[in-house]
Amino acid sequence: MLELLQKATSRRGLTTIVILHDLNAATRFADQIVPMLDSRLLRAGSSAEVLTASVLQDAYGVEVCVLSAPDGHRLCSVTARPDRNGFFRRRVC
Numbered sequence: 001m002l003e004l005l006q007k008a009t010s011r012r013g014l015t016t017i018v019i020l021h022d023l024n025a026a027t028r029f030a031d032q033i034v035p036m037l038d039s040r041l042l043r044a045g046s047s048a049e050v051l052t053a054s055v056l057q058d059a060y061g062v063e064v065c066v067l068s069a070p071d072g073h074r075l076c077s078v079t080a081r082p083d084r085n086g087f088f089r090r091r092v093c
Contacts, residue, residue: 005018005029006029023056023076024074026047027051031046033045033047036059042055042058047073051066051074051076053065062078064076064079065078
């Protein structure tokens with residue numbers, strides 16, 4: 001569906017705004033990414049500029065590992081969650 005939307009938008013020279021909660025899909029299809037927290041813009045830019053471990057930890061409150069896929073897209077994976085006391089147990093990505 002996102003691929004069809006991307007092609008139709010490009011073919012018609014339109015701008016499309018989509019709200020996604022799947023960061024890996026966003027990196028594949030979006031030219032610009034705008035993570036938000038509590039109705040506040042955290043950053044705006046390309047996935048390489050925006051999808052960093054620190055921005056995603058601020059946005060989602062979890063530790064995230066961000067890798068570059070062979071096709072150049074960014075891949076995001078949660079590496080740790082806070083325990084019941086609110087502390088992160090570090091895991092290696």
